[in-house]
Amino acid sequence: MSTSTTPSTGGLSVGNGVFLVAEREIGSKLRSKAFLISTGILLLIALAGVLIGGFMSKNTTETAVAVTSETALAVHGLPGLKLTEVADTTAAEKLVREGKVEAALIPAPGDTSFGFEIVALKSAPSSLQSMFAKTPKVTLLAPDTTNPLLRYLVAIGFGVVFLMAASTFGATMAQSVVEEKSTRVVELLLAAIPARVLLAGKVIGNTVLAMAQILALAAIAVVGLIVTGQNAVLEGLGSPLVWFAVFFLFGFVLLASLFAAAGAMVSRQEDIGSTTMPITMLVMAPYFLVIFLNDNPVAMTILSYIPFSAPVAMPVRLFVGEAQWWEPLVSLVILLVSCVVAILVAAKIYENSLLRMGGRVKLSEALKG
Missing domain, CATH: 3.40.190 (D-Maltodextrin-Binding Protein; domain 2)
Known part of the structure; x- marks a missing residue:
């Protein structure tokens, strides 16, 4: 008579485990009044910005x-x-x-x-x-590539959306990981599913929420531009908006994995800053660099191929017509490769640090296991 061993996932397949964790992450956010209120405020600010800009553009002199x-x-x-x-x-x-x-x-x-x-x-x-x-x-008589003010506003728009979504969801996920460690809930979770399944579910759940927010902002921008009659701006933003959503998807997965790994390296909420600060800087850098260098073609070209700044720099270059058709494809391949590497490194850190309580786990120790 043969015997069978119980899978480490407690009878759950990897797919089911990832789905359950992702569902848990999404459900906890949607039940949070703070999350819903902040999202509503963000959408209202976006709508007000588009409408005010449109109405101001109409109130012109002869x-x-x-x-x-x-x-x-x-x-x-x-x-x-x-x-x-x-x-x-x-x-x-x-x-x-x-x-x-x-x-x-x-x-x-x-x-x-x-x-x-x-x-x-x-x-x-x-x-x-x-x-x-x-x-x-x-x-x-003296042609210019694009309206400098419009270029600046588009750079700010893409930069602010990327900065707010990535930093907000990333920081929240890191705090969630630390909370699960400090309350020992993570031990119960790991008794049912492997650490990598838990990480994958967290990343996917937060990515779904972040993308939903991005799509909602895009929809509001489109409606606002149509209502205010800014059809020329809308036509120019069509392709860049699509590419921004694609780049944001993989860029957020990269950052979310790193934020989760950073959270796993500490056991107290007050220690989160010590491990997430480098990642936060990687999120803030694209915003400031693209804003300050948006009119520098050489700098923008370089930034559009760096994984952490490509989600902002490449859509801006596409909007102003400075990027060839093949450039976003090459940049996306670089981002995908970087995303895979980041996920593998983050998974190792997460897996090796999740059950280690007490002080901060050193990066070298987390990588060695």
Whole structure:
């Protein structure tokens, strides 16, 4: 008669064990009033920011436009324009270069569709272009890659979302691990499932919550831009938003694994800072670097290939059109490899430190086991 041994998971498969732990993590967060209130406040702030920005962009003064005798009739009587009639094309372009007008409408004999074209310094006023059924030819005297203010705001937006979600969920997970150690609950959990299954469930559960928050923020941003009529900004944000969600997913898994491992190395809540501070710096660095260096193409290119800054830097570069189509794919591969390495290292630290009580476990000891 043969005998069978009871699996270390207490009869649970690895998949079931991961699912139960993830469900427990999600359920505990959704039952927390503090989590729900903070999430609601974050969503309201995001919506208010989009709406205020949209309404402010609409409250603009009249657009100063230089016209010649040939083009004056094309825009005569249109609202929102302050027309300055000049003698010829040269005089109109001079006013544009001097900054006395935002654009000039000059004759374009070769253009059979309109017979005129818009001349501007860095970018043509959208209010002027939208007044025509079809967009006329636009000539820029001193073209710029993108609106510097818009580039800055997009960098802040991606950076703040990444910083808040990663640091908030990461710190909460580290505190949860320490709480389970200090109350000895972890010993009961490990009697039913292996440490790596417990870690996987925690990471997946918190990743689901973080991604849900990111998708909610994206939905609010889209609705806000549509309501305020910022269709041009929405079109430019489409692809970068998708890539941000993809990069955030794997970037958060990387950071969440490290936060859980850092929490396992201590047994008291007051000691968490000593192990999570380096990871917190890795979360904060992308925010500040991308904000301060958002207009430096070389620095942004480098940051878009570093795993800890790629989730912010690459979407910003995609938005301003400075990244080739293949660059996000290469950056994502680097991030995936880094994610796998981080998970393996974090799993070893977590497994070797979880049942060690007392003082802080040294990193070298946690890695050796």
